[in-house]
Amino acid sequence: TGNQWGYGKDDGPSAWNINYPVADGDRQSPIDILPHQARHDPNLGPIVLNYDRCTSINIANNGHSVVVEFEDSDDRSVIQGGPLDNPYRLKQFHFHWGGKGCHGSEHTVEGNSYASELHLVHWNAVKFKTFGEAASAPDGLAVLGIFLETGDEHRWLHMITDSLYTVKFKGSVTDFKGFNPKCLLPSSLHYWTYLGSLTTPPLHESVIWIVVKEPMIVSEKQLGKFRTLVFTGEEEDERTRMENNFRPPQLLKGRTVRSSN
Numbered sequence: 567t568g569n570q571w572g573y574g575k576d577d578g579p580s581a582w583n584i585n586y587p588v589a590d591g592d593r594q595s596p597i598d599i600l601p602h603q604a605r606h607d608p609n610l611g612p613i614v615l616n617y618d619r620c621t622s623i624n625i626a627n628n629g630h631s632v633v634v635e636f637e638d639s640d641d642r643s644v645i646q647g648g649p650l651d652n653p654y655r656l657k658q659f660h661f662h663w664g665g666k667g668c669h670g671s672e673h674t675v676e677g678n679s680y681a682s683e684l685h686l687v688h689w690n691a692v693k694f695k696t697f698g699e700a701a702s703a704p705d706g707l708a709v710l711g712i713f714l715e716t717g718d719e720h721r722w723l724h725m726i727t728d729s730l731y732t733v734k735f736k737g738s739v740t741d742f743k744g745f746n747p748k749c750l751l752p753s754s755l756h757y758w759t760y761l762g763s764l765t766t767p768p769l770h771e772s773v774i775w776i777v778v779k780e781p782m783i784v785s786e787k788q789l790g791k792f793r794t795l796v797f798t799g800e801e802e803d804e805r806t807r808m809e810n811n812f813r814p815p816q817l818l819k820g821r822t823v824r825s826s827n
């Protein structure tokens with residue numbers, strides 16, 4: 567059916583504009599960030615994360631990435647400040663990554679990729695009634711992007727990587743309670759921000775992007791566990807390893823990237 571998209575040769579990012587013409591739009595993501603061309607904006611305050619009462623629900627393989635969903639029926643876990651006019655509710659987080667030794671981040675910095683990128687997805691529940699409605703509105707979503715760089719083992723990422731075997735196949739979901747993603751964040755939340763889109767179909771131009779400058783450090787072994795997932799369902803005969811699930815940088819088309827400091 568028309569909604570089948572992926573990261574392969576025939577269904578990958580270069581073909582998405584066939585079913586999703588907005589792929590060639592004016593505020594597409596990700597982008598290549600050029601720090602020296604980013605405008606330092608002294609009015610940009612710090613990002614404030616209130617995740618202390620967040621409620622994680624499950625971890626799932628949706629055939630494109632591994633996603634941890636949160637309870638978002640109230641303002642128990644929100645991001646605010648920075649470029650945001652309202653608090654935005656945490657809905658889910660997921661990752662994008664490469665193949666062994668290759669890079670897999672979506673945003674790049676001066677043409678350089680990181681090994682992976684974590685996206686914490688939030689929606690504007692002040693202005694919109696549902697996530698779906700917010701996901702189609704120009705100021706509906708705020709996604710916090712964190713780069714992952716390989717090095718020492720990350721002390722908390724094992725809580726996720728130890729669960730990945732339970733969601734190997736597309737469509738698998740398992741309970742994942744009591745996880746607070748604040749443990750994944752680097753020490754500094756200095757960031758770049760710009761107006762962009764979802765980086766996967768439907769590619770809605772509804773995202774205020776907040777890309778944190780400092781990467782989180784994870785081990786190659788921890789990253790390798792993400793590659794034990796497969797894009798395909800348990801019933802399918804071919805097993806296609808889940809890796810390189812990233813969209814390459816898109817044209818800036820005159821947008822300004824601002825820097826917190």
Ligand SMILES: NCCOCCOCCNC(=O)c1ccc(S(N)(=O)=O)cc1
Pocket residue numbers: 685687697698699701702709763764765766767768770773
């Ligand atoms: N059809 C009604 C609901 O429409 C919502 C559209 O999006 C639904 C699924 N996609 C997402 O929620 C979604 C969320 C974040 C990102 S990303 N990689 O830009 O952070 C990409 C995609």
Ligand SMILES: [Zn+2]
Pocket residue numbers: 660661662685765
């Ligand atoms: Zn993403």
